[in-house]
Structure formats: C-alpha cells, structure tokens
Amino acid sequence: MLLLLPLAITWFGAVALAPFDGRRRAVGVVAVGVMVAAFVALVRLGITVWTSGPVEMVAGDWPAGIGIRLRADGLGIAFALISLGVLLAALAYEVLGGVHERSLPSLVLFMSTGLTGVFLTADIFNFYVFFEIAMTASFVLATYGKQVGHLRAALTFMVVNLLGSVVFLAGVASLYHVTGTLDMDGVAERVNGAPTASVLLIAVLIFVAFGLKLGLFPFHSWVPLVYRDTWPAVAAMLSAALANIGSYGLLRFGAGLMPRELSLTASGLIVIGSLGILYGAIQAVSPRTAGEVIAWSSIGQVGYILVALGIGGPVGLTAAVLYSIINSLNKLVLFLAVGLRGWLVGAAFALAAFSVAGVPPSAGFFGKVAIFRAGADADRVPLLVLVVVGGALSLIYLFRIYQRDYWARNHAAPPSPLGARVLVLVLACGIVFIGLWPEPLLALSANAAAALTGGGS
C-alpha cells in the first residue's frame, strides 16, 4: 500500500488533470499539490525502507518468482526522491512563471509516474514499460514552446532516445534469453551461469542504451543540440530528472545485475569516463549560449559518475549515487536560472556554478570529495589530477557565462516573475545547505550503494 502510494498519486493525478487546460493557474497549482503529496508519500516510504529494509509487493497476488515484483530499496528511493523533487521544482517554477501549454501539468505528472515506476520496480520488463511512460511524456514535453527551435530539438531528442530504447529492449530481450527470467533478483542469480561472452555483449548493449540516455561521452552528440534549444524548465526536467534513469540503470544493471561484467570492463569505464570529463569540460569553454555550455558541462559531469562506477566497491558506488544526486540538483538550478532575467538570478547561478566546480561549502564539494576518496582508495593518481582539473575547468566555463549573461547584459529585458526567481534562489541556497549539513545525503547514498552490494536485497 505504502509502496504504491507515490505511484498511484501521480498516475491518477495525471489522468485527472489531463482534460483540463493547464494554462489556467488553478490547474497548475493542483498539479504542484499532487506532486507535493507524492513526494511526501515517497519520503514516508523512504523512512520505512531506511529503518526496516526494502518493501516489496508481488502484483496480482501471484506466488513469488512468478508474479511481477515492485520493490523499494535504498537505491530506488534515493533516485525516486531526487527525480520527483526535481520535477516538482521545475513544475512549480513553470507555474509561477506562467504555463504556456495546456498539457504541461499533466505531462509532468505522467513523467513522474514513469520515473517513480522505473525506480520502484524489480522486474526488467516493467522497468522498460515505466521507462517508456516517462520517455513518451518527455517527447511531448520537449516540444514545449512550439517554436521551430523547440521542435527541432524535440525531434533530435526523440530520434536518439527511441534508438536508445530499441537498444535497451534488445538488451532486455537477450538478458531474458540468457537467463530465462525478467525478475531482477533472478537475473542476478542466473546470469553467472551464462557464458561470459554473451553476457558481456548484453552488458555492452545496456551500457550503450543508458549511455545514450545519460549523454555519456561517446554518445553525447545529441545533448548540446537538444539542451540549447529546449525550454529551460523542460531542459531541467530532461537533464536533471529523466537522465537519472541512465545513471540509475548503469548502477542497477551494472553493479546490481551484472557485477562480474562490470568488474571485467571497469578499466574501460574509467577511461571512457575520464575522456568524457576532459572532453566535456574543454568543449564547454568555447563561447556558446548558456544552454549549450551547461549541456557540455553535463557531458563532463556524467563522466565522473561513470568513473565512480568503474572504481566500484562500496566507496565507488556511494560516490556514484552521491554524484548523480548532486549533479541533478546543480543542473536543475543552472537550467532554471538560465531561463530567468533579473536580480537574484545571477546569485543562484553563481551558487550552482560553485557547486559544479566543487567549491566548499556547496553540495558539489562532497560529490568531488567522494570521487576523490574513491580514486585515492583505488590508488589511481591520474584520477585525482583529473578531478581537480575538471573542477577548475568547470569554474572557468561557468563563470564565462556568468560574466557574459549577468554582468555584461544590458538590462533592457523585463525581469521574470519574482516568485520564480525566489524559487530558484531557494533551490540554490538548498545546495549550499546540503553542503553545510551533508550527513543525511551521505547516509542516503551509502544506504543506496549498500542496496547494490548487500547481496539479494
């Protein structure tokens, strides 16, 4: 019951709001209310999971092993919380600024449903189904704004991500072929009995699929095109909430289901991740629009997640979870700030920029520390250098934007609604607050990583 509540709230909310015109303020406010309720339900579920272990339910009252399972564990809860939180913030921002299209509130709720489902399922096909619910909503959301640029970005986004979905589906099908089950625990158990070569091939397929979603280095080419042109709030939703599917998928399928293949390819992942960090950071330095710089920056940032995943072990996985969460928060604030004009916005942008670079006392500092520690534990000195260089480069490229957009701008454009500006500033202060009091987040990430390494549960 508790497990289903977040899912049910957003799903019924989405259906209930679908017939109404989302441009009306009341509809937007109701949607925000629904999201808050779902978030609270998720926190409540999280408390149960943290105190008394994973919660699970077999659909249709089938015997265990036959029915499709829904399960909430530390990892799923952590990702569901951050994704739902991001969507809530982006929706509130859009409602405060004025919604332009009737379908937005309901679509955001559908996307929340998909994301919650992805993170709370223990069945790889169900994972795919919820993943498609979120993707379908995001395809429509990507057209938000309805100008040529938005539509072009949406088309690119859709084609690339459909390709990723097909690759992932192929991976799921072959995983089923090899193991004879779709249940995550069953797959994890039986996959070791399968020939390494075939499982490795499947692991590569799944890596490519999630790499595409996440915009990892060799699969990144769509990211700048899309984030340059989409609406800022939508870009925040895509990059800070939807992309979490990618990092969660890498963690769940890599460390959770196919740990043997993960350790076989670990050095490769670290190399790809490091290349991504450098390539993203260097590309982001060249002068472009703010959206594009953040897009290149995010290509670099997900490199850190991959590196942490490659290092592995409790320390590496904790770092990967922590970094994904902090990266989501940073991108949320950066993208939202880019969409606004006026006083307070520059400050929010600067705070998030410091967090990306890993300057204390922002949350990003602890993300960098976690990666640093994982690298130090694994005795990988080049990685330590890389973390520092990457951080320095991100400070350079983000402050180029800051200078150009917030200092040297002629203030002819009318300022954005005060509510949206305050919201962004509050979010940015939240990043600093997490930096000042990081223990809950650290515990959350450690708990999430423990769900992966702690055997079956």
Add this chain to the structure above:
Amino acid sequence: MSMSTILTRTITRLIFLPTLVTAVAVLVKGYAGAGDGFSAGVIAGTGVVIQFLAFGPRELVARYPSLRRAPLLAWSGLLLGLVTAFAPVIWGDPIMTLYPRPGEDVPHLGLLAFHTAVLFDAAVFLLVFGFIVSVLGTIGNRYGSEGADS
C-alpha cells in the same frame, strides 16, 4: 487521393461494422482463448483508418461526428484500467489482483466472462482505439486545414 473510388468507398462502408464486431469478439474471447484488448483496439482502429483513407477527414467526421470524442474514449480507458489495477489495493490485496481468484467459478454469459481481467482488457481496448482515432483526428485537422482534402 486516388483511394477514393466508388469501389473503395462502397467496400469500406460495408466492412466497417463487421470490423467493429470482430474487434469486440476478439476482446470478449480473450479470457478463454487467444485475443485481448490490445489486438481488439488495433483491429477497431484499423477499421477507422480504412474509412479515413477512403473518405478523407472531412467526410469521415460528417459521417460519424462522434469520432471527435475519441480523446475522451482514450482517457476513460486509461482511467478504467488504472482503477481496475489499483482498486484491489484499497481492500488490502496486491496491485493488479483480478477477481474471481484462480480456482473460483467465473460466471459466464455466452462467451462473455464476468471477470475483472475482461474489464482491464476493455480498458486497454478503449485506450488503444481512442488513441488511434485521436491521432487520425490530429492528422486530419492538419490535413483539412491545408485544404488538401480529397
């Protein structure tokens, strides 16, 4: 469009009702034999697609004005499906529990079994059918507004 000859128009008009009846049959026998809401929805949707090709959007809507309500159909299908899936949770059963439970008697009326699985399939049918027709409507609107109607 060359699709609209006297032959195609007559035949499409003749096969419309049989298509819908086939769809309902596929839906209803889903509980006992092969068939389900999804294929039924696709069959019924194809029936409308053929009408669309033969008559073009304007004439089609003039013939069957209720097709305009297709989004409502899809919406109610989604709602019905969600309610069927989530309702058991209210009295403490897991999600997607279907009644009567395995081993219990299922009341029949001919082929029609009174089972919540059929209700769920009907929801899927409505969703799929409503969606196909809604998409046709969207294409038709664009098409009609450019004056390229056949």
